[in-house]
Amino acid sequence: MDEFKKRYDGLVIGGGIAGMQAALDLAEQDYEVLLIEKDPSIGGVMIGLNKVFPTLDCSSCICTPRMAESVHHKNIKIQAYSEVTSIRRHDPGFKVTVRKKPRYVIEDKCIGCSQCELECPVDVPHEFDHGLGARRAIYIPHGNAIPQVATLDVDHCTFCGRCAKVCPTQCVDYTQEAEDVEVDVGAVIVTTGLNITPMDAKKEYGGGHLINVMNPLAMEAIQASNGPFGRPLRPSDGKVPRTIAYVQCAGSRDHTIGIPYCSRVCCMYALKQALLLRHYLHDVEITLYHMDIRAFGKGYEQFYRRVMNEGVNIVKGKVAKITEVENQDLLLRVERLDEGGRLEERRYDLVVLSQGLVPAWQGKGVLDIELGDDGFFKSISPKISPVLTSAEGIFVAGVAAGPKDIPDAIVEAGAAAMEAAIHLEGIGYREQVLTASQS
Numbered sequence: 001m002d003e004f005k006k007r008y009d010g011l012v013i014g015g016g017i018a019g020m021q022a023a024l025d026l027a028e029q030d031y032e033v034l035l036i037e038k039d040p041s042i043g044g045v046m047i048g049l050n051k052v053f054p055t056l057d058c059s060s061c062i063c064t065p066r067m068a069e070s071v072h073h074k075n076i077k078i079q080a081y082s083e084v085t086s087i088r089r090h091d092p093g094f095k096v097t098v099r100k101k102p103r104y105v106i107e108d109k110c111i112g113c114s115q116c117e118l119e120c121p122v123d124v125p126h127e128f129d130h131g132l133g134a135r136r137a138i139y140i141p142h143g144n145a146i147p148q149v150a151t152l153d154v155d156h157c158t159f160c161g162r163c164a165k166v167c168p169t170q171c172v173d174y175t176q177e178a179e180d181v182e183v184d185v186g187a188v189i190v191t192t193g194l195n196i197t198p199m200d201a202k203k204e205y206g207g208g209h210l211i212n213v214m215n216p217l218a219m220e221a222i223q224a225s226n227g228p229f230g231r232p233l234r235p236s237d238g239k240v241p242r243t244i245a246y247v248q249c250a251g252s253r254d255h256t257i258g259i260p261y262c263s264r265v266c267c268m269y270a271l272k273q274a275l276l277l278r279h280y281l282h283d284v285e286i287t288l289y290h291m292d293i294r295a296f297g298k299g300y301e302q303f304y305r306r307v308m309n310e311g312v313n314i315v316k317g318k319v320a321k322i323t324e325v326e327n328q329d330l331l332l333r334v335e336r337l338d339e340g341g342r343l344e345e346r347r348y349d350l351v352v353l354s355q356g357l358v359p360a361w362q363g364k365g366v367l368d369i370e371l372g373d374d375g376f377f378k379s380i381s382p383k384i385s386p387v388l389t390s391a392e393g394i395f396v397a398g399v400a401a402g403p404k405d406i407p408d409a410i411v412e413a414g415a416a417a418m419e420a421a422i423h424l425e426g427i428g429y430r431e432q433v434l435t436a437s438q439s
């Protein structure tokens, strides 16, 4: 489904694992789906993960086939690097405005050959590697990106013209502008997912200024063989770390930063990363400081026990402060909850903050649906059908509805697709559209 149509049965906002699953499940029922993704590629957080708990399967090996299936499905139109700027009720469905951001590359003509990237003289910290690697000012986001189309970053481009000169299909267009497109849809599924809490949320942990204090997504990137270093190294000096600490609840269950809820996946992703570090760097010493371990899913408790058996130190203790000392090492001041609150100081080469999950998008000015106290989209029927929102015809799935892991996000996406299908049938969307077009 290549061309942009004027009408779709379903609109999915957000092309992570939940969005792709919702789009596929609707499309398989013969509904036509428009999937809008704000980034240059679909895939969401999952395409940037190294391996997934508790099976330790390669994350992109699971995610990439879903991406390919979505883009090749005859009933799905994917519009990446675009945003929904308005959704208005327009019986029997909604009128939606989509803003296609300018890539400064003609998408239909780009063949993804990377000639432009190779020729570009400008290096920019790469978002996909969390700033640890570099990309060019004109770039394809990563090897598994869909669509495999270049995007020119005007904030860093020097307009030297070298990319345009070398492009075999003449698809670089410095004059491109944002384009607004209006479409009618019968149902909306919101799957806009997560951000992690900002690094500067907790000043006691360095406020984002300490180079060897990493965020967990950057750790995923450096563990990956296709990551910026190809193996886990310290960002400050490229040395192999010998001692690593994980600080749990570094952005969740904390009233002082306005995030009182549990982000649910942090214990499991920290255990996963710690175990993999033990595999990658055999004599590394890893300590995970936690308030309590929440291993809530199928096989998760067993995974937790495996991690302990494989030599990761799991310590019930609250990290009060992280300070940088000589050699950019890190001194942790810890209240040992397992030893009656005794204070101790330990020095580490590298620290990973298990930052929590916050909503990536709250729909401000676009979606008039209720948010919960936690800021995620509110489910009006959390026990019976968690995908229902306060607005009829608008459904929510994945982390957009609250913190959860990949299996739960996928199941919820399937449920949202079913509710959307039931809604479309219930309002007789196709029949109404047909009648309107004939009159």
Ligand SMILES: Cc1cc2nc3c(=O)[nH]c(=O)nc-3n(C[C@H](O)[C@H](O)[C@H](O)COP(=O)(O)OP(=O)(O)OC[C@H]3O[C@@H](n4cnc5c(N)ncnc54)[C@H](O)[C@@H]3O)c2cc1C
Residues within 6 Å of the ligand: 013, 014, 015, 016, 017, 018, 019, 036, 037, 038, 039, 042, 043, 044, 045, 046, 049, 051, 052, 053, 054, 082, 083, 084, 191, 192, 193, 194, 195, 196, 216, 217, 220, 265, 269, 272, 360, 361, 397, 398, 399, 400, 404, 405, 406, 407, 409
């Ligand atoms: C460090 C870390 C490790 C993890 N490891 C695991 C693991 O091993 N196993 C596991 O089960 N779970 C893991 N998780 C959790 C997992 O990442 C999430 O469950 C999963 O990514 C949720 O998918 P989603 O589609 O709901 O959201 P996302 O993956 O966040 O996808 C949302 C998509 O929507 C797009 N979007 C956002 N706003 C807009 C907008 N306004 N318009 C259009 N598009 C928009 C985003 O760009 C993104 O592509 C981990 C999480 C973290 C932080």
